[in-house]
Amino acid sequence: MKHGVAPVPASGEGAESSTLAATAELGLPEFRAIAAIMMEDARIHLVESKIVLVHSRLSRRLRDHGLTRFSDYVALVRRDATERAAMVVALTTNHTHFFREDHHFDHLRRHVLPQLQASARARKPVRIWSAGCSSGEEVYSIAMCLAGDGTASASWLRQGDVKLLATDISPPVVESVAKGVYSASTVQPIPAAYRDRWLRPQGSDFVVADELRELVTARVLNLFDRWPMRQQYDVIFCRNVMIYFDDKAKAELEARFVEMLAPGGHLYIGHSERLIGPAAAAMESVGQTIYVKAGGGSR
Ligand SMILES: C[S@@+](CC[C@H](N)C(=O)[O-])C[C@H]1O[C@@H](n2cnc3c(N)ncnc32)[C@H](O)[C@@H]1O
Secondary structure, three states: OOOOOOOOOOOOOOOOOOOHHHHHOHHHHHHHHHHHHHHHHEEHHHHHOHHHHHHHHHHHHHHHHHOOOHHHHHHHHHHOHHHHHHHHHOOOOOOOOOOOHHHHHHHHHHHHHHHHHHHOOOOOOOEEEEEEEOOOOHHHHHHHHHHOOOOOOOOOHHOEEEEEEEEEHHHHHHHHHHHHHEEOOOOOOOOOHHHHHHEEEEEEEEEEEEHHHHHHHHHHEOOOOOOOOOEEEEEEEEEOOHHOHHHHHHHHHHHHHHHHEEEEEEEEOOOOOOOOOOHHHHHEEEEEEEEEEEOOOOO
């Protein structure tokens, strides 16, 4: 952007701010201060071409605090931990949908589900993690694949020790996972047999059936903080999350995923992502953006 100054959105998309905040210009020094905080707190790498987006997403926060200058907002964020966390939430991108990149769910059903069922039959715990879960469409797509489309196909879930963990840095989206309520348009991509079996109408929306919601634990977790989980995971989905990180952060996080996976465990990443650093050497590719950790016998 020329001179590094964001244009002030006057109307239409991006003009989500009030007139008050829309008059605030975001200069490069303030943008860089905000980007440094995002890097420090969430390891999110904001490039300068995102200046208009940052302006648009933060204008509302300036308005809520009665501020007209981004320099004052930066000062506020530096002294107020609550506002700092709210800024991080405002600058995360939560776009997601049910059965996104559906080849991952085909793979899960065909190749991983039989192994998970065998583990459960052998009374071993089955653990699955949606890391960077957003509002839960990913974890409930996984749950529907595990449950199939009937009571009989889902019986192994009730009989075994099967748990799905869904985590995200953003508290509002984690709350949505726990609620499991989605609009009619949001549930459209779900295959009809799953929709009929696992969703119940609730007003004009749909709610995920208790049997599936009970499998899922939703928690706020910054992926760069300490992970409280003690057990290893059979499956980790971390898709369309690492695109926001720089290579150093990606390599660090992927190495931690490898450690967190049980031998023979699977890692699913987003279509534009790849493994780098030690994780690339430790994992074997078994499909498009699907990897397995060595040591799982026939897996
Ligand atoms: C684009 S969504 C992806 C959702 C889902 N995995 C999918 O592929 O549809 C990215 C999510 O990553 C989360 N995120 C970004 N940085 C994070 C971090 N440092 N720790 C945990 N979650 C993070 C965001 O809050 C957002 O909900």
